[in-house]
Amino acid sequence: MAALHCIVKLGGSAVTHKDCFESLNVESLQRAAGIVQTLHRQGRRCIVVHGAGSFGHFQAKEYSVSKGSMEDSIDAGHLRRGLCLTRLSVTKLNHLVTEELVKHSIPAVGISPFGAWKTAGKQVARPDVAAVHEALEAGYVPVLHGDAVLDTEQQCCILSGDTIIEILSQELSPKHVVFLTDVEGIFDQPPDNPGARLVDSIVTQLDGTSEPDVLTSALPHDITGGVKLKIQTATRIVAQSRGAVTVFICKLDSEAAVRVCTRGEIGAGQGTKVFLAASTS
């Protein structure tokens, strides 16, 4: 098959209004669709994965879907209801994203992880890469999303879009992975702080460690662990591919976003590039 050009992650914070229940950021989504349209017109094969943002998160939190339960007891019904409500919400967003892509003449097909993907203790025990691969082969743009799935140890859990990307990267070897977010990239302080600096490069070793290493220890401003997890995912993707895959983190609403996705190039101050350290051997 033709090589997979890139995997584009549409951050939940970028395509939804994160603090407003089930609220789509229509302009940002249209911009994202424009980027994927450019890739498609250039004949570049790509996969879109999106987060949940204000879809799914509220329901998942209320019912502790991510935590699941080790006990197959009276709260199983409560947990199942949580999973169902979470799924209704994230699949609603998946529909809206796919619809916008199709409006932009992209042959986009929503592929929902539940059922096909399964976890054991929150680790992916069975991914469904074949379905994604076959859709790509047939000329489609698969659109996946973070989802609530069945877990063999704790009944259910949240399978994040980032985890899906990590596995798809391993199996399908894209040239690069682009995280399109609501900020320019990785910052050394909260982005709103007056002295905050964008980190242009994160250099990764084969063992997954990276420099500047402060970024992989707990970031003082990162209460949710979101930034830390994003860096860990990015460095793992780079290390596992032995440097064949480069990861970019870039603002969706920026001039740079199209060029990062189409050419895998980013200028200084436009985002964060995560790549493998030059071999010393």
Next chain:
Amino acid sequence: MAALHCIVKLGGSAVTHKDCFESLNVESLQRAAGIVQTLHRQGRRCIVVHGAGSFGHFQAKEYSVSKGSMEDSIDAGHLRRGLCLTRLSVTKLNHLVTEELVKHSIPAVGISPFGAWKTAGKQVARPDVAAVHEALEAGYVPVLHGDAVLDTEQQCCILSGDTIIEILSQELSPKHVVFLTDVEGIFDQPPDNPGARLVDSIVTQLDGTSEPDVLTSALPHDITGGVKLKIQTATRIVAQSRGAVTVFICKLDSEAAVRVCTRGEIGAGQGTKVFLAASTS
């Protein structure tokens, strides 16, 4: 696992207004959700499969999605667009059906065939029964639907809800299968005709033939082949199970519908029962 009690097919004509583009029959859907709610409260495991009705059919027809194409030529883009538009429409209906079931306190999860299910020359080459089985095992009510899927010989095709039911019946052995439709059952003439008679019973042999046999030859009033196909599906399900599965065809908006689903019983004049002939050996 606990036995699978029944597979309920919600006919596209029953839960949508068939001639009006993407128009849900809200009252009928609520009634269907009430039936599934009763099953769930009784602890009966069930699967819901729905047709497309006025969702998907228009798009599939316009782009000849069912016919597909043997040529990987210039019309491939047109066909892909047809598949994408068809899928957007049927997944929209799947969302509405699942949402209504969840509103009725049913742990319903939409499972879309595209990707997981694949055909070769319109015949199912790879079903995904595991995902359905696991969801059932975990206490959920899987909600599947007729979908546009990839076909290894003709690029794409329509995988009907009836075909999905046939395969799920073979693999998961429900006690019975109930087709809930917009008419009382199978008629010997168009149901609107003054002399039309409801056929109470269709007796099937192990070889799949059935009596009254006029029903399996071309029905004069069945222009689309829909009724004939329905009978063929029903008799195949009965024959393949060697009589373990009974099939009912019954009107969704009827008193009989709940009892058929919960007890597998139907009175005279309330619908059509398809079952295996008593063995003569």
